[in-house]
Amino acid sequence: MKRLLIITLCLFAAFGARADRVRVRLYSPNTISTLNVSFDLGNYNLYADDNLLLEDMVGEGRSVLVRAEDKMLHVSVNDDDYGRFSSIRLEAVDSACILCINPEGCKQRTYEGNLEVRMQPSGNLLLVADVDFETYIAGVVQSEIYGQQSDIFRIQAIISRTWALRNLGKHAADGYNFCDHVHCQAYLNRCIRPDIMMGVVQSSGETIVDAEGNLIETPFHSNSGGQTANSEDVWRSALPYLRSVEDTFSLHMRQSDWVKTISIDRWLAYFSKTHKLNIKDTAVRDSLLHFAQPTRRVRIMGVPLTRVRVDLKLKSTFFSVEVDSTTQSVILRGHGYGHGVGLSQEGAIRMVGLGIAYDSVIRHYYTGAVLHHDPSANGAYVENYTQHLARIIEEDKNRQTQTHSKKDDWLGRLFRLRDREEREEVYIENQQDIEQDWEYEW
Numbered sequence: 277m278k279r280l281l282i283i284t285l286c287l288f289a290a291f292g293a294r295a296d297r298v299r300v301r302l303y304s305p306n307t308i309s310t311l312n313v314s315f316d317l318g319n320y321n322l323y324a325d326d327n328l329l330l331e332d333m334v335g336e337g338r339s340v341l342v343r344a345e346d347k348m349l350h351v352s353v354n355d356d357d358y359g360r361f362s363s364i365r366l367e368a369v370d371s372a373c374i375l376c377i378n379p380e381g382c383k384q385r386t387y388e389g390n391l392e393v394r395m396q397p398s399g400n401l402l403l404v405a406d407v408d409f410e411t412y413i414a415g416v417v418q419s420e421i422y423g424q425q426s427d428i429f430r431i432q433a434i435i436s437r438t439w440a441l442r443n444l445g446k447h448a449a450d451g452y453n454f455c456d457h458v459h460c461q462a463y464l465n466r467c468i469r470p471d472i473m474m475g476v477v478q479s480s481g482e483t484i485v486d487a488e489g490n491l492i493e494t495p496f497h498s499n500s501g502g503q504t505a506n507s508e509d510v511w512r513s514a515l516p517y518l519r520s521v522e523d524t525f526s527l528h529m530r531q532s533d534w535v536k537t538i539s540i541d542r543w544l545a546y547f548s549k550t551h552k553l554n555i556k557d558t559a560v561r562d563s564l565l566h567f568a569q570p571t572r573r574v575r576i577m578g579v580p581l582t583r584v585r586v587d588l589k590l591k592s593t594f595f596s597v598e599v600d601s602t603t604q605s606v607i608l609r610g611h612g613y614g615h616g617v618g619l620s621q622e623g624a625i626r627m628v629g630l631g632i633a634y635d636s637v638i639r640h641y642y643t644g645a646v647l648h649h650d651p652s653a654n655g656a657y658v659e660n661y662t663q664h665l666a667r668i669i670e671e672d673k674n675r676q677t678q679t680h681s682k683k684d685d686w687l688g689r690l691f692r693l694r695d696r697e698e699r700e701e702v703y704i705e706n707q708q709d710i711e712q713d714w715e716y717e718w
């Protein structure tokens with residue numbers, strides 16, 4: 277997975293690392309000047325510049341329109357003009373409220389919790405959700421992984437929770453905890469899948485720590501291609517729990533292998549122009565044209581493979597080079613998808629499918645990691661879970677317009693096909709569309 281994860285040095289002690297609520301910037305990559313908010317469930321109080329404007333009124337059947345105008349928010353409710361403000365806040369009256377957020381030019385999404393809208397210095401709107409921590413984790417799990425078994429959701433929940441608790445201050449200077457993009461963790465909708473919620477509840481209070489009890493960094497990627505990478509081979513820090521391990525579980529999966537063909541001239545010109553290699557030297561040419569990686573390497577002729585991957589838009593750094601003299605091209609035969617550090621999601625899916633316990637999966641990818649369990653953490657979410665879930669299922673049954681993303685549609689289509697080969701066929705046939713729809717997540 278193409279996650280630009282910066283290894284930070286700040287360490288949070290695992291014991292006592294807790295969060296009840298988090299603030300998450302929504303639609304963070306988008307420029308938003310007009311926003312419509314409607315209400316799928318429950319009632320909200322509307323505050324403008326910290327003063328209560330409408331109490332317990334802005335419920336179903338109403339909508340709030342916010343327009344950025346002359347560096348102020350122009351607010352109307354059901355076409356009634358309420359004036360201009362610097363910020364507004366929609367505060368849920370109880371825990372089961374659901375907002376339907378529809379910025380102009382973007383896809384509609386639904387979220388639980390409160391919503392704050394502020395003016396940015398650029399004159400555009402800043403949207404920040406204030407949401408229960410575990411509800412946020414469930415939304416992240418739904419956005420970050422596919423699968424069918426509850427243990428895979430449990431594993432992703434533990435990884436995402438550990439990352440979130442360790443990185444609570446990531447956007448402190450911006451006034452929120454996380455963005456909703458891959459820079460932090462994807463949070464593209466509220467969780468609507470009961471099996472994912474179940475995985476989150478089962479993992480409640482579980483985090484991953486090192487031998488000293490500190491929360492660890494938990495990077496993950498789509499597929500390791502058969503061997504994961506050391507953290508220092510991709511980023512700067514060598515972390516003892518992010519070691520390269522053999523990973524046969526990632527073989528023969530959807531993202532296990534890739535091929536890319538480039539003309540010999542372009543391949544050599546890239547190293548000559550960008551990295552000043554003397555391609556007229558036969559030894560240099562030979563090394564570039566016959567590069568092989570039976571196991572992962574870090575450089576090709578002194579050039580970091582991570583750089584080559586970014587410049588040439590390759591799925592991974594784990595590739596070998598073959599020459600096709602008939603077409604005067606080089607064929608890059610690659611393995612895996614993503615940076616290769618930490619957990620391979622498809623490898624984990626395979627391990628869970630083989631019946632391997634979720635904690636063993638975690639230990640396979642995070643060397644020497646310890647699973648820490650705090651039974652008292654997030655009790656409120658577990659407590660509310662049954663009631664919450666029943667209500668959500670009922671609401672979803674009655675809802676006329678479901679808010680599925682294109683990714684949900686693809687996953688649904690692919691996973692309805694029981695036969696793996698048939699699934700592969702449909703995937704390959706529609707690869708371009710699928711990857712376009714998923715692009716920003718990988």
Ligand SMILES: [Zn+2]
Nearest residue numbers: 454455459460
């Ligand atoms: Zn971020």
